[in-house]
Amino acid sequence: MLDVKRNALRELPIKERLTTFKETTFTYDDETAIKEAKRCHKCKNAPCAKGCPVGVDIPGFISKIACHDFDSAALILKSVNALPSICGRVCPQEEQCEKFCVKCKANREAVATGRLERFIGDYLLNKGNLPKASSVVSTKTSKIAVIGSGPASLSCANDCAMAGLDVTVFESLHSPGGVLTYGIPEFRLPKDLVNAEIESLKNIGVKIKVNYLIGKTLFFKELVEQYNAVFIGTGAGLPKFLGIEGEELNGVYSANEYLTRTNLMKAYSTNSQTPIVKHKNVIVLGGGNVAFDAARTALRLGTESTILAYRRGHNELRARHEEIVHAQQEGVQIKTLIAPVKIVSTDGVNVTSVEFVRSELSEPDSSGRRGFTLIPNSNFEIACDATIVAIGTNPNPLIKGGFDGLITDSRGCIPVDSNFKTNLDTVYAGGDATTGSATVISAMGAGKKAAASIIARFAN
Amino acid sequence: MYQIISKKILAQDIIEYTIFAPDVASRANPGQFVILRTEPDGERLPFTICDFDRRAGTVVMLVQTVGASTYILSQKENGSYISDFLGPLGNATDLLMYNKILLVSGGIGIAVTYPQAKLLHEHSKSFEMIIGARNYDLLIYKEEVKRITDSVHFTTDDGSFGFKGFVTDKVRELLSNENSKFDIIFAVGPLPMMRAVFNVAREFSVNTIISMNSIMLDGTGMCGCCRLTVNGKIKYACVDGPEFDANGIDWNETINRSKRFKEIEAEHYCKVRGLC
Numbered sequence: 001m002l003d004v005k006r007n008a009l010r011e012l013p014i015k016e017r018l019t020t021f022k023e024t025t026f027t028y029d030d031e032t033a034i035k036e037a038k039r040c041h042k043c044k045n046a047p048c049a050k051g052c053p054v055g056v057d058i059p060g061f062i063s064k065i066a067c068h069d070f071d072s073a074a075l076i077l078k079s080v081n082a083l084p085s086i087c088g089r090v091c092p093q094e095e096q097c098e099k100f101c102v103k104c105k106a107n108r109e110a111v112a113t114g115r116l117e118r119f120i121g122d123y124l125l126n127k128g129n130l131p132k133a134s135s136v137v138s139t140k141t142s143k144i145a146v147i148g149s150g151p152a153s154l155s156c157a158n159d160c161a162m163a164g165l166d167v168t169v170f171e172s173l174h175s176p177g178g179v180l181t182y183g184i185p186e187f188r189l190p191k192d193l194v195n196a197e198i199e200s201l202k203n204i205g206v207k208i209k210v211n212y213l214i215g216k217t218l219f220f221k222e223l224v225e226q227y228n229a230v231f232i233g234t235g236a237g238l239p240k241f242l243g244i245e246g247e248e249l250n251g252v253y254s255a256n257e258y259l260t261r262t263n264l265m266k267a268y269s270t271n272s273q274t275p276i277v278k279h280k281n282v283i284v285l286g287g288g289n290v291a292f293d294a295a296r297t298a299l300r301l302g303t304e305s306t307i308l309a310y311r312r313g314h315n316e317l318r319a320r321h322e323e324i325v326h327a328q329q330e331g332v333q334i335k336t337l338i339a340p341v342k343i344v345s346t347d348g349v350n351v352t353s354v355e356f357v358r359s360e361l362s363e364p365d366s367s368g369r370r371g372f373t374l375i376p377n378s379n380f381e382i383a384c385d386a387t388i389v390a391i392g393t394n395p396n397p398l399i400k401g402g403f404d405g406l407i408t409d410s411r412g413c414i415p416v417d418s419n420f421k422t423n424l425d426t427v428y429a430g431g432d433a434t435t436g437s438a439t440v441i442s443a444m445g446a447g448k449k450a451a452a453s454i455i456a457r458f459a460n
Numbered sequence: 461m462y463q464i465i466s467k468k469i470l471a472q473d474i475i476e477y478t479i480f481a482p483d484v485a486s487r488a489n490p491g492q493f494v495i496l497r498t499e500p501d502g503e504r505l506p507f508t509i510c511d512f513d514r515r516a517g518t519v520v521m522l523v524q525t526v527g528a529s530t531y532i533l534s535q536k537e538n539g540s541y542i543s544d545f546l547g548p549l550g551n552a553t554d555l556l557m558y559n560k561i562l563l564v565s566g567g568i569g570i571a572v573t574y575p576q577a578k579l580l581h582e583h584s585k586s587f588e589m590i591i592g593a594r595n596y597d598l599l600i601y602k603e604e605v606k607r608i609t610d611s612v613h614f615t616t617d618d619g620s621f622g623f624k625g626f627v628t629d630k631v632r633e634l635l636s637n638e639n640s641k642f643d644i645i646f647a648v649g650p651l652p653m654m655r656a657v658f659n660v661a662r663e664f665s666v667n668t669i670i671s672m673n674s675i676m677l678d679g680t681g682m683c684g685c686c687r688l689t690v691n692g693k694i695k696y697a698c699v700d701g702p703e704f705d706a707n708g709i710d711w712n713e714t715i716n717r718s719k720r721f722k723e724i725e726a727e728h729y730c731k732v733r734g735l736c
Binding site: 172173174182210211212213216217218219237238239241247248249250253254256257260261264265266269271272273274275276277348349396397398 | 483484487497501502503504528529532543544545546547548549677678680681682683684685687688689694699710712713716717719720721724725
């Protein structure tokens with residue numbers, strides 16, 4: 001029985017979580033990390049590593065932890081992953097590396113790869129970063145411009161800088177990090193840690209210019225002319241709305257607005273000048289991580305009830321299992337198989353309820369995911385004073401209008417070839433800007449592959 | 461950090477700031493705006509680019525103290541720095557396609573019509589201006605405007621200067637003249653004023669373009685905070701605007717949405733000023 005379960009992460013007591021934005025879980029201590037690392041079978045064929053979009057040598061770094069050699073573990077990890085503290089927290093490991101762990105086949109819990117990655121990432125940040133700045137700074141003359149500073153851009157910038165290229169990152173907001181900064185809440189990804197990871201990029205020579213909106217503050221054409229290569233990692237920031245009646249009402253937010261107010265602008269803090277209304281009864285529409293982030297944020301801002309409404313079933317929720325569990329512990333009511341049809345107001349100004357119709361699951365589609373059909377005449381209302389729409393995002397419309405000559409598809413996504421090159425010869429792209437909203441790690445994987453193409457061509 | 465290189469108090473609670481921001485200045489055009497933060501904990505605030513000097517690298521904006529964040533900004537002195545300054549955002553105005561243009565502003569709305577007037581003047585376009593305020597003291601940019609055009613009508617609510625009445629009264633008077641021949645009205649000011657101008661112009665079958673001054677966060681099309689319904693479709697003031705044909709706007713909705721944070725803002729302002 002010794003080895004069935006993975007070592008748990010210590011968690012903040014539920015009661016305390018409801019009044020704070022502090023991180024919900026604690027990183028392993030040394031002893032627990034070593035204990036967990038020793039569960040790894042060091043499989044020769046490393047099935048776990050095949051599930052990793054950036055190709056971390058998972059058994060390699062874990063075996064170093066097992067023998068208490070954290071520095072070596074850090075070197076292995078950091079050689080391919082620029083942001084281990086972030087990935088260790090927000091990657092969906094259960095669908096990637098951990099899913100392929102041999103332990104799962106034996107009905108045991110997978111080695112907690114993500115938690116060990118987080119442990120090493122934090123170890124590095126507490127210690128001061130490896131590798132040292134002097135070893136890599138500006139050995140090449142090629143200049144690379146990176147547009148946006150989210151996960152795709154940061155991993156691309158990291159790899160290019162490590163290869164000695166001269167990298168400048170342009171960010172339109174006042175703080176870098178993209179979705180890591182404005183989107184993912186403090187309780188799931190502390191901003192001090194994001195800042196520390198970004199500082200580590202500056203240490204290897206990456207220049208970061210905030211308050212630069214490419215297409216406006218500097219023209220895209222200027223970047224293409226002035227830099228040997230340009231990487232577009234602008235993500236998918238444009239919120240989708242449902243297109244139903246009542247979305248214009250006061251009290252209806254996009255998840256982006258709600259989360260940006262709290263995360264980027266820290267509206268929960270008494271020092272912040274940015275306002276946020278403290279609503280009593282909040283309904284979040286959606287079933288992904290962003291919906292859960294919004295619901296858990298609403299709880300912490302002091303709601304009386306927080307409902308997450310999803311049109312498919314519980315098994316179809318896209319959010320990470322861990323986040324669903326945390327949300328339920330904290331009191332988020334998850335209501336599945338209901339689809340919003342109308343946002344209602346009794347005074348014509350403020351939202352007072354959402355009208356739903358019940359749905360039932362239909363046959364799985366080609367990807368194996370079950371669809372749904374609406375049940376006629378099953379409409380009902382749930383009262384609320386705020387509705388948060390969290391049904392996904394599309395790439396920023398400024399790309400389409402402001403980036404001369406760049407081809408985008410009907411959704412506004414940028415098509416790229418196998419080298420992550422766009423239709424323009426020296427312009428590369430990766431992450432959500434090319435795919436629509438996806439995960440942090442898939443964006444990092446794309447940034448990394450684009451960097452490899454850029455390095456192969458420009459780092460000579 | 462961006463330096464304030466000039467601060468002028470134009471009227472009670474209205475300040476003209478000139479900011480050194482060469483990249484913004486060199487790409488700015490009339491109709492665009494900036495988003496700034498005064499301090500690292502500050503709110504992101506949108507301001508119209510009222511003027512710019514590409515060679516000097518400067519951008520001029522008018523700040524009216526209406527709440528906590530603008531009050532904090534108003535305390536910044538010449539030579540000091542503000543944390544963040546992003547721009548130029550939004551689309552530039554294009555009125556050059558019209559033959560005769562009527563620029564109407566109420567209060568601080570002059571920040572939008574003044575650079576338009578300069579541009580129209582440079583292109584030798586035919587235009588007139590109506591500039592309204594509550595009283596003489598709040599009528600700003602009088603001299604600057606007179607340097608550009610003689611065709612300017614001042615209005616004050618109390619009659620302390622120029623025409624006594626609202627800008628809409630003057631709009632009606634001008635449009636009533638059959639020889640006026642305006643083919644477009646560009647109106648900028650508080651939402652009820654823009655709506656009122658639009659309603660008058662509609663009676664005379666003249667189109668009105670207005671400039672939205674929405675609540676914004678990022679100003680880059682990311683949060684959806686500034687959304688409004690135009691011809692039944694969601695538009696973002698920050699990336700689709702800030703200007704829109706007044707005819708397609710859902711005015712009730714837009715006015716309601718502008719009041720979303722009124723209560724909290726009042727409380728913030730109270731705290732910052734030490735009034736409660």
